[in-house]
Amino acid sequence: MRWGSALAHDIRFQWRHRFYGVYILVCLLYLLLLHFVPADNQASIVILLTFSDPSAVGLILAGGIILLEKDQGIHHHLFATPLRLQEYLIAKALSISVLSTCAAWVIHGFSIGVPASPILFTLSILLSSCFFTFLSIGVVSRARSINGFILLSQVYALPFALPLLYFFGIGRESLYLIFPTHGSLLLLQSALRPLSWREIVYALAILIVWNGIAFLWAQRSFERRILRRIGERRDRR
Secondary structure, eight states: OHHHHHHHHHHHHHHHTTHHHHHHHHHHHHHHHHHTSOHHHHHHHHHHHHHHHHHHIIIIIHHHHHHHHHHTTHHHHHTTSSOOHHHHHHHHHHHHHHHHHHHHHHHHHHHTOSOSSHHHHHHHHHHHHHHHHHHHHHHHHHOSSHHHHHHHHHHHHGGGGTHHHHHTTOSOGGGTTTOHHHHHHHHHHTTTSOOOHHHHHHHHHHHHHHHHHHHHHHHHHHIIIIIHHHHHHHHHO
């Protein structure tokens, strides 16, 4: 399967560029900071960390990898193979999700223990990371520099942080139901309390729908902004 080969290539690429090593240090830093958090507040802080971590990894790391691949000319050779863009995007999202999920389990497991609902907890990390990876690819396809990407990524990502207000008790839940990140927070809370079937179905559905939207947007942006440039350069030659 081509996407499986692309997934293995992405994981090796991330390992070779020491993303995993850096993330081990990040996890150790998180665990050190959690050691000084009062026990009464620790669970809430862990939920926030495991919510923000896939967002940051998917958003910043994915964009950084795309820019690095562009600088190294990898796209020119990669898309001369039978690999399809859809397979490339899926492999990219899954490879980054693996890193996010491992980090989330380490942070959660070594701080407050194994989640009460491991499957829902894992699905929350995977789907959230995939969504932000697709969002990041859409953004970085439109950016012309690393500074432009960082600025644009914050603009696009900021609305999806709004459900945090409800997490802190601000506003009615109905105001945040449209956001996939509200579903992420709900599934993460399954690590601490049982969720109703209605909450589970809603959270999974909203995350899947938004992943589909973000995937299509990333695909369209990549085709128009990156693949078109590659084609134009080949024509000049």
